[in-house]
């Protein structure tokens with residue numbers, strides 16, 4: 001009679017640590033599959049589609065998909081964006097340096113992975129977390145909180161830092177050999193890099209790359225602005241997507257401009273005209289601008305003057321601007337706003 005093969009489900013970002021965690025378990029003959037969660041704030045989900053590629057730069061890639069391919073494992077891509085709203089808007093454990101609710105986020109993802117473990121018959125789950133590597137979620141006092149509040153206590157193995165943690169069920173039951181796990185800690189990544197070399201892992205992204213817009217100061221400021229002027233912390237998927245593209249300027253509380261910075265962003269913004277006003281120069285190259293909110297007629301003229309300023313319009317005395325709203329089109333001739341009249345405080 002053949003012995004049952006032990007199956008583990010991991011959280012995979014495609015960074016060095018989660019990739020190594022997979023390899024460490026594979027080395028023990030464990031069958032590994034992984035999950036990558038889409039929250040709506042993931043940097044790699046849409047950025048490739050909304051930026052002009054830099055000349056000579058490699059084509060954009062999705063790190064988790066790329067890593068799974070290299071590791072030869074099955075990757076489940078799971079969209080949790082709808083439920084994730086409450087994690088971002090009302091995190092029980094608060095935010096990190098920016099609007100990143102890392103501890104609540106980790107608890108939520110581990111909880112979702114536990115549900116998949118039960119449903120899909122995995123023996124245990126694992127992450128690439130390393131003690132002391134991240135200030136908010138990877139600490140000696142936060143690991144037990146993640147384990148307890150996600151319902152994963154005992155069933156969540158952290159292969160890279162396990163020797164510094166209490167025994168887990170997979171170790172107690174002899175499914176995993178603790179002797180072949182690791183005790184990494186802190187922010188020094190040299191031990192992981194040495195292990196990567198030993199295990200033949202060579203193609204991994206730089207740790208500085210980041211994977212989540214919520215840790216980004218500029219993005220967080222725009223999200224805060226959105227909440228402040230809406231008077232509520234609610235958001236829809238297209239709100240948070242639009243915060244990833246264009247220049248954002250708020251000349252008055254009642255309206256905001258989103259101005260495309262290149263052709264790819266113009267194209268991206270053109271998909272979000274419903275419920276917004278679209279402005280573009282009639283006969284000159286320039287950005288596509290979306291106006292959100294309820295500008296007065298005077299404010300709309302200011303929006304047109306500003307929009308013209310960011311295109312070739314700034315080089316001519318007068319520009320014809322096309323304004324589209326609710327399926328109707330009108331044209332206004334305006335004088336582009338001189339640079340000195342742009343208030344730096346308008347930039348969100």
Ligand code: SF4
Nearest residue numbers: 100101102105106212
């Ligand atoms: S960086 Fe973003 S995805 Fe990662 S734990 Fe924090 S909130 Fe979650």
